[in-house]
Amino acid sequence: MAAKMTSSIDTEKKLRHIAIIMDGNGRWAKRNGVERLEGHKAGEKSVRRVMDLAKEFDVEFLTLYAFSTENWNRSEEEVSGLMALLATSMKQNLDEMHQNGVRIRLSGRINGLPLLTRKILKHAEKKTSKNRKGNLILALNYGGRAEIADAAQAIAHDVKRGKLAPEDIDEQLFSTYLYLPDVPDPDLLIRTSGECRLSNFLNWQIAYSEFWFTETLWPDFGREDFQKAVDIFYNRERRFGGRKC
Ligand code: FPP
Numbered sequence: 001m002a003a004k005m006t007s008s009i010d011t012e013k014k015l016r017h018i019a020i021i022m023d024g025n026g027r028w029a030k031r032n033g034v035e036r037l038e039g040h041k042a043g044e045k046s047v048r049r050v051m052d053l054a055k056e057f058d059v060e061f062l063t064l065y066a067f068s069t070e071n072w073n074r075s076e077e078e079v080s081g082l083m084a085l086l087a088t089s090m091k092q093n094l095d096e097m098h099q100n101g102v103r104i105r106l107s108g109r110i111n112g113l114p115l116l117t118r119k120i121l122k123h124a125e126k127k128t129s130k131n132r133k134g135n136l137i138l139a140l141n142y143g144g145r146a147e148i149a150d151a152a153q154a155i156a157h158d159v160k161r162g163k164l165a166p167e168d169i170d171e172q173l174f175s176t177y178l179y180l181p182d183v184p185d186p187d188l189l190i191r192t193s194g195e196c197r198l199s200n201f202l203n204w205q206i207a208y209s210e211f212w213f214t215e216t217l218w219p220d221f222g223r224e225d226f227q228k229a230v231d232i233f234y235n236r237e238r239r240f241g242g243r244k245c
Helices: 025-031 036-056 076-099 115-127 144-160 171-175 223-235
Strands: 017-021 061-068 103-107 135-142 188-191 210-213
Touching: 025 036, 036 061, 036 076, 036 223, 061 076, 076 103, 076 115, 076 135, 103 115, 135 144, 144 171, 188 223, 210 223
Parallel strands: 017 061, 017 188, 061 135, 103 135, 188 210
Antiparallel strands: none
């Protein structure tokens, strides 16, 4: 279906990639007098809603910050609940996503995830690897600094093995060592729940992204917010440092 955009569209820019920091599940749970895990479950419903919206608005890449390297500091109950939720959600929705041609990709230190969750997610990644009708990228056990450090380490190994010379290292080469080098940088970064921080998300990739923050808690995020974010994106002028205001 064609994207619904506002009238003053700059036809040269295309919203190909949206990255989202899905924040506010805990506060939503508190407000609704339920356990934190219920907030995450409501957040999972939001994920499915937003995937449908991404398809409708013809957004090719949707990256979701689902579990950060810092999230291990939460209670054992919350961490295992989240890991179980990720696994169940993937099991329940994989067939439909596959039929819709969605490619699922993982970004982060995936080997650090619990075995069962890892197996289910890696299976989904493999099964959908040839799909081309949209990309759902799950950032899991993800940290932007960790990603940069991992890239630096891999480059250092290649220099040591003689595969690369130090002079070969520039921005372009560096970016080929990131977790998903073929994925374009996000055009738009959204964070819900009124927090205005990056929280170690895609530090390298968001250099020129537009940011949009909303007070809406992630489980309440829906069409209205999504539309607003899209409108704001198309009404902002991106200059990539080329011109001053
Ligand atoms: C942040 O809210 C949210 C998370 C750390 C987890 C995100 C997980 C989901 C939305 C569930 C399932 C995801 C997928 C991809 C199926 P918070 O707990 O920090 O909220 P708070 O700041 O209000 O406490």
